[in-house]
Amino acid sequence: MLMSTGRLEEKSDESPPSAMMYLRPTTSKEVVKIINKLKTNAAAGYDKVKPKLVKEIKNIIAPIIA
Numbered sequence: 001m002l003m004s005t006g007r008l009e010e011k012s013d014e015s016p017p018s019a020m021m022y023l024r025p026t027t028s029k030e031v032v033k034i035i036n037k038l039k040t041n042a043a044a045g046y047d048k049v050k051p052k053l054v055k056e057i058k059n060i061i062a063p064i065i066a
Helices: 029-035 051-056 057-064
Strands: 002-004 009-011
Touching: 029 051, 029 057, 051 057
Parallel strands: none
Antiparallel strands: 002 009
8 A cells, every 4th residue: 555655655564444434425515515614814725725715616616526
């Protein structure tokens, strides 16, 4: 298994998890609701995208995220 260390990917002897992970389906409406909770004055993340921009384009990106 490859693990990301931020700079390089290195091999790990760790075996993959045996249990499956389940993610319940979501809707665009739910994604928009979560985006609306973002603080617009918060700093940008590692991707350099500010929450204010995410809120401005929420109706475009929500269906893609959902």
